[in-house]
Amino acid sequence: MHYMNSEIVYLNGQFLPADQARISVFDRGFLFADSVYEVIPYYQGIGFRLQQHLDRLAYSLRAVRIQAEADWVGILDELVQRNGGGNLSVYLQISRGSAGYRTHTYDDSMQPTLFACTSPIRDIYEDGAEQVKGYNVIVTADLRWRRCDIKSTGLLPNILVLQQAREAGADEALLVRDGLLSEGTSSNLFLVRQGVIYTPKRSxxxxxxxxxxxxxxxxxxxGIPYQEVDLxxxxxxxxxxxxxxxxxxGVMPVLSIDGVPVADGLKGPLWQRMFALFTRFQHRLMTGEA
Structure with a gap:
């Protein structure tokens, strides 16, 4: 039976209303951010690059040595259906679980806590490139830990920096560490110069x-050239x-940085082209067209 209720969540094998979901106060995700997560968009009920998200989840779990296995595809598909399908963002979090008391040490006997919920999102490509509002950003210090390749729930530095951006009237912050650009608080970064895309290399x-x-x-x-480099x-x-x-x-154009326009301050031609490529990819995924 499927419930048309946007407040249905998944917790440790059960689908239940959000206000009935409970975890222990000793859960290590709550106490230590000892947990990892993924955010997966579903468009028209279909997971967008679902396997790639699940591969990254597996990477994060291995990196922090949490052993958790489940039929993620089945769980998330059912959660989306129970929340009405359509365009939803799925948040999936796995913590190491609870020892029943607060302790820094852990062992493999703990049962991980598996949690997922949804929230509505717009189909970002439905309106076309003209309707996309460009971003204003700031540049600031990267306060995060060194293992940003692990999608950990320890996001306090990201939250503080994003709030700094919001208070400056900006939408996002670009982060600098050791003299190099890394990424945004919840986004990756691209520069375009003379028709070439540049992005910070993986690390x-x-x-x-x-x-x-x-x-x-x-x-x-x-056939658009790109380079992964230090920036x-x-x-x-x-x-x-x-x-x-x-x-x-998706892919968003940045119109100004620290209040200064990027080039002419308009959405650029290569972004327009990438947006079109992205739109076509998404349309094929949703319609099943080759």
Missing amino acids: SEILGGTTRELILELAAEA QPEELDHADEVWVSSSTR
């Missing part, structure tokens, strides 16, 4: 976003275009 200090990988795949298929903050001053990307926002 333990950035999260290898699934949308980042898709953008590079689409660029390769379309210094000054290079933003000379960029023809700047983009950020994430699973739920």
Whole structure:
């Protein structure tokens, strides 16, 4: 039986109303952020790059040595259906579980806590490129730990920096560590110069976003040159275009940085082309067309 209720969540094998979901106060996800997560967009009830998200989840679980196995595809598909299908963002979190008391040490006897919920999202490509509102961003220090390749729930530095951006009237912050650009608080970064896409290379200090990988795949298929390189903050001053990307926002044009327009302050031609490629990819996925 499927419930048309946006408040149905999944917790440890059960689908139940959110206000009935309970975890222990000694859960290590609550006490220590000893947990990992994924955010997976579903468009028209279909997971967008679902396997890539689950592969990254498996990577994060291995990295923090949490042993958790489940029929993720079945669980998430059913959760989406129980919440009415359509366009939903699925949040999936796995913590190491609870020892029944607060302790820094752990062992493999703990039962992981498996939790998932949904929230509505717009089909970001439905309205077309004209309706996409560009981003204003700031550049600031990267306060995060060194293992940003692990999608951990320890997001307090991200939250503080994003709030700094919001208070400055911006939508996102671009982070700098050891003199190099890394990424946004919840997005990957791209620069365009003379028709070439540049993006910070993969390392333990950035999260290898699934949308980042898709953008590079689409660029390769379309013959658009790209390079994964170290990028210094000054290079933003000379960029023809700047983009950020994430699973739920797709690829977004950055119109200004620290209040200064990027190039002419308009959505650039290569972003327009990438948006079209992304739209086509999504349409094929949703319709099953080759």
